[in-house]
Amino acid sequence: MAVSGAKSVLHVPMTTEEEKANGAQSSRHTHVLRSQLASGQTTHNLHLGLKLFCLSKGDIEPVQKRKEIVENEPLVAEVKERWPDLFKEQQIEAEFARLTSVDLKKSFFSGLDRHLPRFLELFMAKSGKSAGLSRHLKCLDDDSSILRKRSVVLLGLPYFLKEDSSSAFKTVLATDDEATFTRGMKVGVLLVKDGEDIIATSVVLEEQVVLPDVEDIPLAIALLMGLLFALNIDYPKELRYTFEVFQKVLMNIGGGQCSSLVHGLRNRLLRKTM
Template sequence: MLLRIILSENDIRKITIDNLPETIDDFCSILKIKLGLEGDLVIQYKDPEFDNELCNLSSMSELPLDRATLKVHTKSSESYHTDSTLDTASLSSSLEDSPSHTQTRQLPQPFDIPTFAFDVELKLKQGNEAFHRDGTLLDISKDMKSDILDKLAEAIYTHNPYPSREEYDDVAQALIKKHPCLKEPGSVCGWYCWKFSLKFKMGNFRQKLRVAGSSELRVNARASGSSKRLKRARKSEVNFLPDFPEGKAQDDLDTGRLAMVSEMKKRKVDWKQVGEMMSDTFALRRKEIVEDEPLVAQVKDRWPALFSERQIEAEFARLTSVDLKGCLFAGLDQHLTRFLELYRAKSGIEGLTRLLRSLDDNSSNHHKRTVLLLGLPHFLKEKSSGFFKTVEATDGEDTFTKGMKVGVVMVKDGGDIVDTVVVLEEAVILSDLKDIPRAMALLMGLLYSLNIDYPKELRYTFEVIQKVLMNIGGGQCSPLVHGLRNRLLRKTI
């Protein structure tokens, strides 16, 4: 089916979907992948029964047979409601005020080439006309090329300060597609030199912003050209390392931190006040965590509120503009049926067989979520024994946490699970959690908040949780995860 997608007044795209899914949710998933969108979508279609006025799409049967015009936009993150609403009330304004705030760490697909200076646009128009007439290529001056590269660098930076090799390819190809007169003579593809010029320009552009005071770029100044790893957003954080609020110095924010620590020591904590303090000191906290890379115990000592459930959710929202639990649980429910079908097709794997048998005794939606998460490492052929553990209530904490950098532990008493705990750096960080889905959601929140890498032995498991189930940064996946997502969207295995 041919679809004309209106994302904004200046962003209208044409895509083709061979086989339309049966449900709106599956349709949304396909659109997110093809358009590079994140979050919940609202889809409207031009209804011929009302003179092609827009109406919300409530059933796939409402779409015309061959082609349709749709308007698609994402719901605001403010529409989420959780028990941490008070803590995140001031989040949206603080994100908008931050110079480093962007809506995504991915470049849109296809990349929207910006409008250049008036004289450049005039030359490009004439050049494109000549190219379409007789194939003549435009002879561009040094100043004109510099103007084009400057504009492209600015447009790229608004999405990702550190684009990947594939993203540079996409931008160069989009430039040549829109302005074919800029093709390189003698080049097979016509855009290779543009790609390398653009990478060089982005380096210069980052240097200018680093000198101007950008926190995220300044922290990498010493790492550039050395063996040190760049401190960049790796999990599609949209507010990775913000600058201090205007008019605030480090001492001012540290005063707020000390007030928060004092409040947390009280017998009855004012969580609304703590939430405001945590929001106000977000920039200082990220500076410490990203630049100094402290141990979890040190962070807990300086920022005790960060390890409360409501502040884990609030911090995750500050970093990603996404509701932590709502995002994961919605993704689990969306893909639950298909995942279990895929698991049954691989039931020869011992771990999956045992988990699927447990559904005979408990087929509740909650238990299915648990089976999906526990079965994911088995399905992806990754080693989970050091991550998911089951221990007895009589076992000492030092015994089951030894050597455990990141993990979730289920505590049994008489055959029943009586507790679920989250472990980081050989210490129990969260306990008294009800179940595996909740524990995994909070663990994801902690890994983001503390800037901790995913366990290497569960690389694909966590990539699926982030990019498929939570749909954060899903536009760029490893081949294995991309293939899995395609299988999830098919009607049959």
């Protein structure tokens, strides 16, 4: 990036353990420095507690947009009304790359696929003690495609980590009252089923569908990660370890600073035998 007078702020959603370590107060958005994301061309704004990236003059507009999102903390509906393009798949990828210098889809799916066999081994070993894990693994009986395995691992991870995913990864029936579909969903992915078939997959923020008709579950979760970075939104506390795994293990962003639980899981994933 060319050095100029224009600068952009970067926020990475923080886990609860990191909040405690930094003495941060609980809020919708938390500002935090993440040196792991820097390429070496960064400075620190201590007043805001944010990472600054040096940008060229042509990047002033996204810088101003980012600054406004971070400082004003607008509702998602307000951001969507003002900058609707920010909620398009291509733009989500571009904004994520601008903030992190990381390819959103490539990092997410390559990391997921690298650990896929080992995740399934660990899930299988624990499935006897977890009905949720057992239920998800059973889905592989009829379909063991890479897409199904990805979905099973992503949706099964909260059960493995003993976290509550009910308000983040929500399944409803097509016959249910549509007005209740997103009720209670602050951050998550909504699945609409007709019988046993998933007929719609959507990304939800602040009880609003912001990305309807996403192609599949893994893509929806990857795009959700991109939106959380772009909109400066913290991970849901009830799934703090699940999202930490998504970011630090699968995407290898900030992986040098893991909670003890996630650090232990990463070590287990790297072992050839349990």
